[in-house]
Amino acid sequence: MTRVELARHSRELHEAAAEAAHCTRCSLYRDATQVVFGEGPVGAPLMLVGEQPGDKEDLAGKPFVGPAGRVLDAALAEAGLDRASTYVTNAVKHFKHEQRGKFRLHKQPTRGEVQACRWWLEQELTLVQPKLVVALGVTAARALLEKPVVLSRLRGQVLEFEGYRAIVTLHPSAILRMRDEAEKDAAFRGLCEDLRFAAKIAGKTASD
Numbered sequence: 383m384t385r386v387e388l389a390r391h392s393r394e395l396h397e398a399a400a401e402a403a404h405c406t407r408c409s410l411y412r413d414a415t416q417v418v419f420g421e422g423p424v425g426a427p428l429m430l431v432g433e434q435p436g437d438k439e440d441l442a443g444k445p446f447v448g449p450a451g452r453v454l455d456a457a458l459a460e461a462g463l464d465r466a467s468t469y470v471t472n473a474v475k476h477f478k479h480e481q482r483g484k485f486r487l488h489k490q491p492t493r494g495e496v497q498a499c500r501w502w503l504e505q506e507l508t509l510v511q512p513k514l515v516v517a518l519g520v521t522a523a524r525a526l527l528e529k530p531v532v533l534s535r536l537r538g539q540v541l542e543f544e545g546y547r548a549i550v551t552l553h554p555s556a557i558l559r560m561r562d563e564a565e566k567d568a569a570f571r572g573l574c575e576d577l578r579f580a581a582k583i584a585g586k587t588a589s590d
Contacts, residue, residue, distance in 0.1 A: 426468050428515075512584070
């Protein structure tokens with residue numbers, strides 16, 4: 383993109399985020415604190431797409447700032463990637479949860495909720511124009527590809543959708559849920575390897 387295009391896309395992305403703050407396209411806005419829109423620069427080579435905000439993200443208004451975010455940051459650093467140079471977002475922009483005493487527990491969004499929010503994801507894709515999209519987990523992969531996904535069968539492949547390229551990998555929260563330390567360590571190494579693969583495809587590392 384030219385400087386003029388970058389400036390225009392940045393302005394339009396800011397406007398989209400402001401508009402999304404008042405989104406009522408599905409019912410999730412009723413129980414969420416706020417919309418959690420994507421974060422990162424226009425023209426970022428990599429766009430990372432997760433499922434939805436968690437409790438910490440819902441309160442902070444920023445994506446991946448909780449425990450899963452710390453895992454993601456560690457994996458990005460291990461892969462030689464600078465988070466500030468990537469665009470990070472979610473397939474669903476509101477936190478879906480159920481109250482259990484003092485705690486708000488994550489609930490998986492429905493297909494309809496994912497579809498309702500895809501309009502915002504399309505805006506982000508159009509304005510950021512990433513070289514590669516990394517789907518973190520099954521929900522993100524289904525939102526992008528708009529078809530059933532078996533993560534294990536697609537990892538390591540470069541996929542095409544609507545003129546974009548994508549790869550799929552584990553969501554960091556899946557790693558956090560693993561109880562066996564050896565399994566958790568192997569999964570984290572796999573995430574790091576997938577991100578290195580993404581960096582190679584996008585032609586962007588922290589040292590570039």
